[in-house]
Amino acid sequence: MTVLPARRLLLVHAHPDDESINNGATMAKYAAEGAHVTLVTCTLGEEGEVIPPALAHLAADRDDALGPYRIGELATAMNALGVEDHRFLGGPGRYRDSGMMGVPQNDRPGCFWQADLDEAAGHLVAVVREVRPQVLVAYDTNGGYGHPDHIQAHRVAMRAVGLAADPDFRPDLGEPHDIAKVYWNCVPRSAVEEGFARLRAAGRDSLFPGVASVDDVPGVVADTEVTAAIDGTDHAAAKAAAMRAHATQIAVDGPFFALSNDLGQPMFVHEHYRLVKGEAGADREDDLFAGVTA
């Protein structure tokens, strides 16, 4: 019987790369502090575009080998963050990347967007009842930016929160567990605007082929909606290294990055969260475990 650390954080993400982009500094911080950090990634990212020309053959419409390759990218990213517990929902390849909203891949049997919600949530309940986290981090209802796998990851995570605590649901998956605090990823508008100002001041708006806009950043909210701000300054290098590990998806340029759309955007080392379940430990938390008693 493994005795887990006192503080346990669970994060649920759609594709390999989302964890580093959204929560890399937070994951590195808590791992360094001795908390148990568990990442569940719902797909292998099989439908992603590929940035490095030398790896273009991996793409779904060529060798269709991007999924296994991104498993390796994710493992490298986890090493950079010091996170040892990362899993794929239902096992590697159980749910395939559904592609961007509206593409034919959304209808492919076996893709995550077509998953049975309770079956997928059941896989996550097993992890919740094993790890017994006090804190869960997930996407908002729009998945941050409307990608079907992100929306589905939100739905599965929130469904699993309820099912994991229900003593009548799948007793075979372990003792019920009620997650004390649930947060959704977000970015305060002031931080986005400051970040793009930094990008322009650094002249990166000339280096990147294009520059993203505030609306391209997932989960932008009014500053007043933010519950917690995690200062990841001490873990900025680890976050950048983790993002660089996802080289098929992300190009990193100092404190900035671009996805395969070539739109430069700021890399945030202050990572923000909205509390949607549980009690906040302060008006503006600097610790996701604030107020957790067990």
Ligand SMILES: CC(=O)N[C@H]1[C@@H](O[C@@H]2[C@H](O)[C@H](O)[C@@H](O)[C@H](O)[C@H]2O)O[C@H](CO)[C@@H](O)[C@@H]1O
């Ligand atoms: C950050 C994220 O969720 N990436 C997803 C996303 O990738 C984007 C997609 O390929 C889009 O067509 C590009 O313009 C954009 O630059 C990419 O970030 O969707 C992929 C397919 O579902 C997914 O594999 C990738 O992880």
Ligand SMILES: [Zn+2]
């Ligand atoms: Zn994603």
